[in-house]
Amino acid sequence: MPQRLRALAPYVVVLAIAAYFYYVASKFAFTPRGGRLGPDVWPRTILVLTMIVCVLRIAAGLRAPRGDAPADADGGLIADVAKDAGHASDAATEAPAERYPARLAIGIALTVAYVATLGVVGFAVGTFVYMLAMTVVGRYRRYGVATIVSLTGALVLMFVFMKVVYLSLPIGVAPFESVSLALMRLMGVR
């Protein structure tokens, strides 16, 4: 995809989503009350403004000479001060040297799996496994330390939130429930 189109793609996506939401808002079912604005007015105003910004941004992007930065991308007070001080790069968000999209995908998948299974496996077991897995995905290579930190972390969090903050964390279903209950007995949590 040409660079210019790639730069404009997020605005096209946002424009399409805003248009769809505008359509949804126009279908809100309500009975107008004398003289009062309906529940659709505020969201529709927001969505119209969103679409205007997207259209302006896309138009500016298409009009800009090839290879130029977006018209407003270099603006802003912070960038100005940094530039005047001769340290523009300190205030800029520089692209990292390396990206690990696979690790990111695994991290998101692990988080989704943790939330999805928390009610079944319980806080103690689920948190230990999740913390350990995320630490390894985060390129921490001292597996022994990771295991100890994950185990201790899960137990300390369980103790602090159940015993000190009186939070009712998920204990899971059998057979994991018995593990949670045993740990709770050990910690003196009722």
Next chain:
Amino acid sequence: MLDVLHQLGGGFAGLLQVGNFVALLVGLVVGMLVAVLPGLTLVMGVVLALPFTYGMPITPSIILLTAMYISGTYGGAITSILFRIPGEPMDVPLLWDGWSMAHNGEPARALGWTLLAALTGGLITATVMVTLAVPFAKVALTFDSPEYFAIVMFGFTSVVTLGGGSVANAFISLFFGMLISTVGVDEIYGVDRFTFGIGMLRDGIGYLPVMVGAYGLGEVLVRLEQGFASAPMTGTVRVKTRIPRLKEAWSIRGAFARSSVIGVVCGIIPGAGATIASFIAYGVEGQYGKRRRELGRGIPEGIVAPQVASTASVGGHMVPLLTLGIPGSGATAVILGAFLLHGVQPGPQIFDTQAALVYQIFASMFVAVFGMGLLGYFAIRPLVRVLYLPEALVSVFVIMFCLIGAYSEHNNITDLWMIVVFGVVGYLFERYRFPIAPMVLGAILGPVAENAFLTSMISYQNDWTIFFTRPVSGIVLVLALVALLFPLYGHWRRQRAARLVAAAR
């Protein structure tokens, strides 16, 4: 005034209670640690501390969070100066003169200037807060819905235009946040808005899951994609602080005064914050300071200006929070959340209904400033040791606090899905350079804006000119317009400068 001092005295006495004092100490230490760690931001830290306040009485809860807030504006300065690693975005200007001074062989002097600046900014902001809050609340009692609408609009335009980067992206982020706040059952008509038949959306989306997800999980996901590759530590670890002499400090009193005013004003404006204050103060010093030509080479003014301004912004932020119930920053939004969770609604009435609480918060700010100074002077060595903790281990605890924080609000696992969703949204925003702050402010102040707008329309028979014809709302909306035009002026100025340079060649 005597009444204020009397009440403040009561506030100091209240701080002697063990619970309040412990909350203050813990807040100071945790605030500094959070600011020192590069992967954690001050707002994230305050967000992550919130679940711990659920089981606490309201006074220590608010003291804990405000102490974190104030010490968080100072902790990151230490790593900026010693290691060239800014703990917070507001500490970036400290790299230019703070690190340069340290690099020139005077790290103790640089740390001393920062400490003095944070102390001065903190004391000034606490004094201004105590002085301004009551008159501000009295004025706020006369405000009607058009004034509230105008103030929120001013906050929106400030956060969009002052933040830097693409204004279009900031607007889209803001509108997204405002749209999030409309999800759920409409209070007047009882109509489902954007719920798509999903039961959990009918209650609406609170701003806390948005904040926790976007700032907490989203930031961790960004760092995970980068392989948790922290910047390598450079420089020496000779952590000693030398406080400047009074004569030295007096010689740059102009920098102290200018930056204090900038900090407080930036704090009062919703949307502008410590980072904006820090950069503006540095920029003003570069324009009007006596030694502006030497700025960037390691002079005290370049350290004092950003540090005073960022710490001074804290009290400024607390004024609209306490007197109007309007949080102007991420951290004050969390503090507002803590107030609401304990059944207290900040606003002009709070000085009548919860005077003891308010003055204990005020008193805690004064004590927190001195505590922060002592901690910075004596505990600096163990504080910087946390930089050596592996980021993967720290991050996994950050995620856990995000998730537990979300779960603890209603003891409901479905709330965790909100965190995951807004975590991914936060990641996408960072990835495609859409700023997160406008989205969060939109989600926080969106309902205030909508209610104020609709109430005004009902009260004034759908006459929209009322926003411009009432004096206060009219002036504030004009200020909002000025804030909106500010980037256009900047763009025009840059283009003109480029043309002049081209013509000179």
